[in-house]
Amino acid sequence: MIYENPDKVKIGLEIHVQLNKANTKMFCGCTTDYTESGPNECVCPGCLALPGVPPVLNQSSIDFAIRIGLALNAKINKETDFYLKNYFYPDLGSGYQTTQFDKPIVYDGYVLIDGEDGLEHKVRIRRAHMEDDPAKLVHFGTIDKSTGSAADFNRSGMPLVEIVTEPDMRSPKEVRRFLDKLRSILEYLDVVDSTREGSIKADVNVSVQNKTRVEVKNISSHRAAEKAAQFEIMRQKDAYRKGKEVVQETRHFDEVRNVTVSLRAKETEDDYRYFPAFDLVSYKITDKKIQKIKDRLPELPDAKRERFVKQYDLSEALAKSLTTEKEFADFFENAARKTDPKMAASWADIIRGELNYRDLSVKAIKTEELIRIVELVSENKINDVGGVLIVRTLLDEGGTADQIVKAKNLGIAEDDETKKAAVEAVSENPEAVSDYLNGTEKAINFIVGKVMQKTKGKADAKTAREMVIEAIDEKYNGN
Amino acid sequence: MSETIKSVKEYISKEGAKQAFKRAENVIKTKPECENAIITYSNPDFSKVTNESGKLYGIPIVISDNISTKDIETTCASNILKGYIPPYKGDAEQKLEAEGAVILGKGNINEFLIPNAPSFIGDVKNPYDDKYTAGPAGGCAVSVLAGSVPVSVASDAYGAVRLSASYTGITGFRPTYGAISRYGLIYNSGSTDQVSILANKVSDCATVANVLGGHDKRDTMSLLDPLDFEKGVSKARKKIYDSDLLEGIKIGIPENFIEGADFEIVKNFEKAIKIFESLGAVCETCWFEAAEFSNEIHEIITAGEASAMLAKYDGTRFGQRIDSDNWHEMVAKTRTLFGKSVQDEIIFGTNLLRSKQIQKYYMKALKLRTDLVEEINSLFKTYDFLISPTTIKIPAVSKDLENWFLTDKSITSINLAGLPAISVPFKKYNGIPTGIQIAGNLKKDSDVLKTAYIFEKKSKGEN
Amino acid sequence: MFDESYVKESAESAHIYINEEKLGEYTERLNERMKRIEKVLDIEPKTNKTTINPSDRSTVLREDVKETGLTHEEAMKNAPDEYEGAFRVPKII
Numbered sequence A: 001m002i003y004e005n006p007d008k009v010k011i012g013l014e015i016h017v018q019l020n021k022a023n024t025k026m027f028c029g030c031t032t033d034y035t036e037s038g039p040n041e042c043v044c045p046g047c048l049a050l051p052g053v054p055p056v057l058n059q060s061s062i063d064f065a066i067r068i069g070l071a072l073n074a075k076i077n078k079e080t081d082f083y084l085k086n087y088f089y090p091d092l093g094s095g096y097q098t099t100q101f102d103k104p105i106v107y108d109g110y111v112l113i114d115g116e117d118g119l120e121h122k123v124r125i126r127r128a129h130m131e132d133d134p135a136k137l138v139h140f141g142t143i144d145k146s147t148g149s150a151a152d153f154n155r156s157g158m159p160l161v162e163i164v165t166e167p168d169m170r171s172p173k174e175v176r177r178f179l180d181k182l183r184s185i186l187e188y189l190d191v192v193d194s195t196r197e198g199s200i201k202a203d204v205n206v207s208v209q210n211k212t213r214v215e216v217k218n219i220s221s222h223r224a225a226e227k228a229a230q231f232e233i234m235r236q237k238d239a240y241r242k243g244k245e246v247v248q249e250t251r252h253f254d255e256v257r258n259v260t261v262s263l264r265a266k267e268t269e270d271d272y273r274y275f276p277a278f279d280l281v282s283y284k285i286t287d288k289k290i291q292k293i294k295d296r297l298p299e300l301p302d303a304k305r306e307r308f309v310k311q312y313d314l315s316e317a318l319a320k321s322l323t324t325e326k327e328f329a330d331f332f333e334n335a336a337r338k339t340d341p342k343m344a345a346s347w348a349d350i351i352r353g354e355l356n357y358r359d360l361s362v363k364a365i366k367t368e369e370l371i372r373i374v375e376l377v378s379e380n381k382i383n384d385v386g387g388v389l390i391v392r393t394l395l396d397e398g399g400t401a402d403q404i405v406k407a408k409n410l411g412i413a414e415d416d417e418t419k420k421a422a423v424e425a426v427s428e429n430p431e432a433v434s435d436y437l438n439g440t441e442k443a444i445n446f447i448v449g450k451v452m453q454k455t456k457g458k459a460d461a462k463t464a465r466e467m468v469i470e471a472i473d474e475k476y477n478g479n
Numbered sequence B: 001m002s003e004t005i006k007s008v009k010e011y012i013s014k015e016g017a018k019q020a021f022k023r024a025e026n027v028i029k030t031k032p033e034c035e036n037a038i039i040t041y042s043n044p045d046f047s048k049v050t051n052e053s054g055k056l057y058g059i060p061i062v063i064s065d066n067i068s069t070k071d072i073e074t075t076c077a078s079n080i081l082k083g084y085i086p087p088y089k090g091d092a093e094q095k096l097e098a099e100g101a102v103i104l105g106k107g108n109i110n111e112f113l114i115p116n117a118p119s120f121i122g123d124v125k126n127p128y129d130d131k132y133t134a135g136p137a138g139g140c141a142v143s144v145l146a147g148s149v150p151v152s153v154a155s156d157a158y159g160a161v162r163l164s165a166s167y168t169g170i171t172g173f174r175p176t177y178g179a180i181s182r183y184g185l186i187y188n189s190g191s192t193d194q195v196s197i198l199a200n201k202v203s204d205c206a207t208v209a210n211v212l213g214g215h216d217k218r219d220t221m222s223l224l225d226p227l228d229f230e231k232g233v234s235k236a237r238k239k240i241y242d243s244d245l246l247e248g249i250k251i252g253i254p255e256n257f258i259e260g261a262d263f264e265i266v267k268n269f270e271k272a273i274k275i276f277e278s279l280g281a282v283c284e285t286c287w288f289e290a291a292e293f294s295n296e297i298h299e300i301i302t303a304g305e306a307s308a309m310l311a312k313y314d315g316t317r318f319g320q321r322i323d324s325d326n327w328h329e330m331v332a333k334t335r336t337l338f339g340k341s342v343q344d345e346i347i348f349g350t351n352l353l354r355s356k357q358i359q360k361y362y363m364k365a366l367k368l369r370t371d372l373v374e375e376i377n378s379l380f381k382t383y384d385f386l387i388s389p390t391t392i393k394i395p396a397v398s399k400d401l402e403n404w405f406l407t408d409k410s411i412t413s414i415n416l417a418g419l420p421a422i423s424v425p426f427k428k429y430n431g432i433p434t435g436i437q438i439a440g441n442l443k444k445d446s447d448v449l450k451t452a453y454i455f456e457k458k459s460k461g462e463n
Numbered sequence C: 001m002f003d004e005s006y007v008k009e010s011a012e013s014a015h016i017y018i019n020e021e022k023l024g025e026y027t028e029r030l031n032e033r034m035k036r037i038e039k040v041l042d043i044e045p046k047t048n049k050t051t052i053n054p055s056d057r058s059t060v061l062r063e064d065v066k067e068t069g070l071t072h073e074e075a076m077k078n079a080p081d082e083y084e085g086a087f088r089v090p091k092i093i
């Protein structure tokens, strides 16, 4: 089935990626790791824009940008240069942002996502360019009723790559999928730690029915991007239905109310007076350099997924779930090498669910524990319920799988213990038994549940079921 | 070969750095021609002047006020920067101190060195005729002329160093773009400005250039291979120079550098040519077509760059602030602390970069700059040097500085191409000194200095 | 010839406050300045290649190695106004 996109929704994104995995800022030697520092503690005369400091371009910002370009199936400009974008704002110390203009380092690429119709959908990348991040402003009071602000330049000069897509996304869900996929790729490339606040930000451009394009800014999460697109589509459709026009403008996303709001319309269009950055002559990128970076590119999510499907005989869905995060994929694969890969995959997926639920990273659990759980289950020392309990206890309280098995007495119940529980359950629940005997097959599950309760989940479910039927037969049929 | 520095050093080794400093300070504070020469005096810690074997041990030096000096107020001669105390050392300060030099103070300049922008403390008058200015780096030039310091380190934006040298009868040397680090240089025009040197003697320029030169990874334009300003000439050339001659050297005289010059200036210049010829050089007039528009493209490019570089003065992180309850208004009011000419420069540059203007002027100027650079390359295939009067105009009338504009092709074309050039004093015009400019090809700094040295020697007594 | 509103726009863009009654003077000076450079309008460059800097090499890159910057005290030393270690500014819009 081909997705028809009845409202002709077209969504494009501009994604700002902070290259915080570089050691230093874009034009100075200040650290990019300022999260634990107080305001203006990670600055130098350069990023503070004091008079008299020329910019010197960080090698990593170029390398990272090329890495991103290659991973986005894009072309790399053989000669790239910088422009100055001039405007006044308290977070912009120098009064200009150093950015790129008509020779972006990366252009003409694409990312494949799962489309609305379940088919593979191509989102084209128009370009990706380098620029530097402004400082951080904290406003006193609310944005519209501010009484002032304070500027912290720790973030000033952080290297950024801005990725611009074509308006190829046809629904908010595709926006979400694109962003998830992009984040996954960027994490694989080891250019960004996306857990850091504001490390990936997106502007969303939305139009419907091939009409006015509206830009929504100030979006800090994938969920928010999806919500903003949802609201904008609704708002624009609504306007056209009522015969109104949609104004071409920049709107602001209010994350609390999940709505986009119009920023005060400016009288004149901003003129940023872009002109060539005279301190940074153009940078020539050789094929050799590109090849060198290509050779060192890690295996990317799509390739890894395909390999997992083939190598470990996993389903597409499971392989995809395991490969979304690189660290998690490694976590699984390290276990798969030492134990049954298919079991390791399904247990890894369970662990992933529990980690997500707790908002924990994969660092919270060691590969050895995954291996041990797989061993315990496959040797029939614990059952699935016990396995899940181990994972939860491990994440909540710590310890090792073996310690938890012992402490919580999770070993699989001996047959006579199950037998005893089955006999008790049958005599304590005559109604369920009579339902069963009258042909309600499902009633048996209720009694099996009671057996599990009595054995604290240690009983093997299949054995318990057999023993319940046996107990009923003994009691009512006299066998 | 440095002469003045050597004599000062000998004096220092007997009396100590502190006395030398006192003497320098005394000269500048008492000689009437040094009025306004220094914006801020330093308060050096002599316990830190320990490198007795340093090339500049104990030598007092004036640094122009558009070069960052740690803990010494740096204002660029502008009200907007009044009270600004840099928390870091510029490269010039670092290197001078490492060789044992002592900073006497910050030399007065035009506001942000802009040609028609008077310093906020007042212009430095020309010692030969106080109706006229001593030049855009007047404070630096006058402190050398008065004998307070043997050298001053300034920058040659808009030809400030060469013009000031010419006006005051001293020597001003601008090295190849990138040969001396710009780290700490507060430039408006990053593509034309260059740390430069004012001194009494050519040889002193060379010595100090060698101290300041070398690769600095903090300046992206810094040359990767350091130039040797004193001994960087080729073997074949060395032989000629060592005999104090210019045998076989080919000198081009761009006819259009002299166009419009007063008869007397031309006459003086012809005498200079005679000296070069008497030294064995072959002098030949030539036409430098691209220089025909070098003033205009220099004006466009420097103003465009300045409009961006001067944007950081917004009263937010340093410098003066005029309060208002709205940030944008605060900035706009604070920026009225720039003098009138600087404001004009910024508005002029801003307008040139506006999207409706940029192709017409700025981008076109950048293309014409390519023409200029290419023509220079071909000129240097024929000639070793280009010579001319440093300027064909008399200095600006001090009180009328705001109406003065830079219109010397000999200055603007060299700056656009980043060439090394030196102004050597030669004769006077209307009682005010004039200079001869010798410009060389990129990185031929040592050749320029040697040639200037030989000319200086030969023309002795003709000032 | 630029009119006063053009000059006003440019000054606003450059964040330089001009008193209304002085606008005429600024306009006059800017127009004089434009006249001085009008020559370039008639010249055709021989090339389409721009020269933004006398340096003809590829940009020199910096190794991605951390360097010591300013102490917090040094960074704030010249601050006209401060709030809890950051630069305080009045409201922006």
Ligand SMILES: [Zn+2]
Pocket (backbone or CB within 6 Å): A025, A028, A029, A030, A042, A043, A044, A045, A046, A047, A048, A157, C069
């Ligand atoms: Zn920094």
